[in-house]
Amino acid sequence: MTISTFADPAPAIDQTDDSGDIRDQLRQSLETVLARHYSFEQRRDAHESEARESAAAWSAYAELGLLALSLPEEQGGLPAAFADIAMAAETMGGAMVLEPYIPTMVAARLIAAGATPAQQAAWLPGIVKGRVRAALAHEDDGARPVLAIRHGDGWRLRGRKLTVAGGDSADLLIVSARLDDAIALFLVPAGAVERRAYRCFDWTGAADILLDNVDLPNDARLPCGxxxxxxxxxxxxxxxxxxxxxxxxxxxxxxxxxxxxxxxxxxxxxxxxxxxxxxxxxxxxxxxxxxxxxxxxxxxxxxxxxxxxxxxxxxxxxxxxxxxxxxxxxxxxxxxxxxxxxxxxxxxxxxxxxxxxxxxxxxxxxxxxxxxxx
Missing domain, CATH: 1.20.140.10 (Butyryl-CoA Dehydrogenase, subunit A, domain 3)
Known part of the structure; x- marks a missing residue:
């Protein structure tokens, strides 16, 4: 895989090598991207931009295949171990990246592991291509925990989630909710909720999510729990x-x-x-x-x-x-x-x-x- 949208492309990844060699090549390619887009001054400029992050870097993550790691191949994913994602996270941590790579990959892996084929097909290809961002919303407001009830042929959620990492820019939220005596998970388009976005003290993004009687179709619920x-x-x-x-x-x-x-x-x-x-x-x-x-x-x-x-x-x-x-x-x-x-x-x-x-x-x-x- 190569990066074709930059002046100096990162090294191509030889898919015939074993997993350790591929991981090393992927690390080198990511380091090349970060060296190009994440000097300390560039990070500051990215934070001060309207997007508060580097759109070019996020596109490069997708082109490198970092957003496809360990996801189903039929949805555009690439075979990989969890350690490959951890390698990317560690390398990004050294550059203090602002983009929500970890929240998106955690949500994507949850969809890959616990969603129906139709749910996977609806969301994973967009995540792999860098067009969709996702986040897991699980931290309840103690005074307003998220509850799920049956509503017609679908579901209704009400409550509030706090400090959702990556929630400020997510297109999709996986929301945990109390359903009777169990925990249920729901796929919620970000446009269906009200969110208060903010920057944490390390400049990364988060949001509080308000679900004020959000109505969802029946197939919004994930079969896992x-x-x-x-x-x-x-x-x-x-x-x-x-x-x-x-x-x-x-x-x-x-x-x-x-x-x-x-x-x-x-x-x-x-x-x-x-x-x-x-x-x-x-x-x-x-x-x-x-x-x-x-x-x-x-x-x-x-x-x-x-x-x-x-x-x-x-x-x-x-x-x-x-x-x-x-x-x-x-x-x-x-x-x-x-x-x-x-x-x-x-x-x-x-x-x-x-x-x-x-x-x-x-x-x-x-x-x-x-x-x-x-």
Whole structure:
């Protein structure tokens, strides 16, 4: 696969290679795209544009096949492992991309795993081509949880979802709703709901979704339910861990470069032993975060739900600890400039800080891990 819409096309991917070689080629191609469209200045310009993101980068993701990974071939998808999507998420995390790649892929995989053939045909080809964006809306407003009731030959939803990642630009929402004593999932076109879009403090987009008596046809309900939702949320958390690992790597690289070039008392900062210890601690946390994320990604591709949940919770806690340490050290070792919005360190700190608060905090995942282990 090649990128044909850019002046310097990325390397073609040789489909005859094994999965590891293909993954490496895909990473190289993605890095080429990001180098072309995601310098820090280009990221700022993209955020300040009307779209608040890079339309050219999103088109490139589609042309590279990143939006087709692991989806059914009859819908335009490509055979791939979950680790291939995680590789893309990690690489994008290092560039702090603004586009909702993870929300769209989580929703697309949920449709591929739990939708009817007709539902897949209605939405997946558009997602693969980059024309449709999707997001999973699952976090209820405690005062107004989303409820589903029968309404004529279809369904009626009412309630509100909060902080839907990618919900600001989604064309399709997969909404979880309470139906009697169970959880049901519904395909809801974004035009049918009212949404309050906003930017998070790391500049990525989200939205609160208001469902005020939204009427849907009978075939809007997905045949899957709570188990599929649990798997999708774990996949979203694991991919967020991969994104965070990419940001951790970028923060470490930025800090090493700064401490090597910045001089005090006639010496580079990285020549002082106390700072060397801090840099080593950052690298150790990067290695731990990467390893435990790989374990969680592999568990998401397995069939053991308990093992998956345990691995994902362990990764979320450990990567969260690494994100906090590396983010704080990155800012501190940069001094005052580390908090200036015109410099990359502040944005990496914000992205890592948002990760720690997203997809369940430390206490939630520690409690879940303990409950699954005892």
């Amino acid at each position: 709570e188990d599929a939702l649990s798997a999708a949320l774990d996949e979203a958390t694991a991919l967020a861990c991969a994104d965070a690992v990419g940001s951790i790597r970028a923060a470490n690289r930025l800090t090493r470069d700064h401490t090597h070039t910045r001089r005090q008392f006639g010496r580079s900062l990285d020549s002082f032993q106390v700072l060397q210890h801090r840099l080593v601690d950052m690298l150790i946390d990067e290695a731990f975060a990467a390893a435990i994320t790989d374990t969680a990604i592999a568990a998401c591709d397995g069939s053991d739900a308990t093992a998956r949940m345990r691995a994902v919770s362990a990764a979320k806690v450990r990567v969260g600890e690494a994100a906090r340490l590396v983010g704080e050290q990155c800012v501190q070792l940069h001094g005052g400039m580390g908090l200036v919005q015109e410099y990359q360190a502040a944005h990496l700190f914000a992205r890592l800080g948002l990760f720690e608060l997203s997809y369940g905090d430390r206490n939630h995942h520690l409690e879940r891990y303990a409950a699954l282990t005892l």
